[in-house]
Amino acid sequence: MSLWQRISDFLTTGYAVQARPPTAASAGTESDTTRSRKEDGMAHAVSMTVNGKECSGEVEARMLLVDFLRDRLGLTGTNIGCDTSQCGACTIMMDGESVKSCTTFAVQADGSEITTIEGLATNGNLHPLQQAFWDEHGLQCGFCTPGMIMAGVGILKDNANPSEEEIRHGLEGNICRCTGYQNIVKAIQSASISMKGAA
Ligand code: FES
Ligand code: FES
Known part of the structure; x- marks a missing residue:
């Protein structure tokens, strides 16, 4: 895989190498574990719209939303x-708000509208924030990138014209271990300009 393909994967799906096929549960069949939990009365039915698609399943009350997205739906970005x-790597949009899916239970997302990094690009075109991260080199190792981009979506949803200080404040809950903050901030500034131009 070429370097540019790897960068494109970071921007659109996170770590492509982490991708795993949907489990039996997400394919509509119940695993033994799910079945036994259901028999124990511990399973809860949830349904939500994820990246424009209706998704449903049976979950334990303690199942985290990030695990539901990754393990049940195969959305490993x-x-x-x-x-x-603390780190923000798990940031998604839930009903229009950026949310950390590692501290949200799947049952709390029942009935909600979820967007993950995989749902940002449309018809093969990068979202303006993804394009800006590419153009401004807003990533190094890429691990934090999906969460940074989703946090950026939340920042620009609330404020189409944020100052540098407001962007830095908005990213307080997201950590980049590579300390690539300067270009991440530049990317969000750049996206705010291009999104205003497109509006
Ligand atoms: S994994 Fe959710 S904030 Fe770090
Ligand atoms: S680019 Fe490596 S953690 Fe942010």
Whole structure:
């Protein structure tokens, strides 16, 4: 795989190498574990719209939304970094708000509208934020990138013309271990300009 293909994968799906096929549960058949939990009365039915598609399943009350997205739906672009709401690698949009899916239960997302990094590009065209991360080299290793982009979506949804200070404040919950913040901020500034131009 070429370097540019790898960069494109970071921007559109996170770590492509993490991709795993949907489990039996996501394919509409129940695993033994799910079946036994259901028999124990521990399973909860959830349904939500994820990247424009209706998704449903049976989950334990304690199942995290990030695990539902990754393990049940195969949407592995949403990464798990800390599992304690500190790094932002798991950021998604839920009903129009950027949310850390490692500290949200799947049952809390029942009935909601979810967008993950895989749902941003349309018809093969990068979302303006994905394009800006590409253009401004807003990524190094790429692990934080899906969460950074989804946090950027939230920042620009609330404020189409954020100052540098407001962008940095908006990214406080997202950590880049490569310390690539300068170009990440530049990318969000660039996207705010291109999105205004397109509006
Ligand atoms: S994995 Fe959710 S904030 Fe770190
Ligand atoms: S680009 Fe490596 S953690 Fe941010």
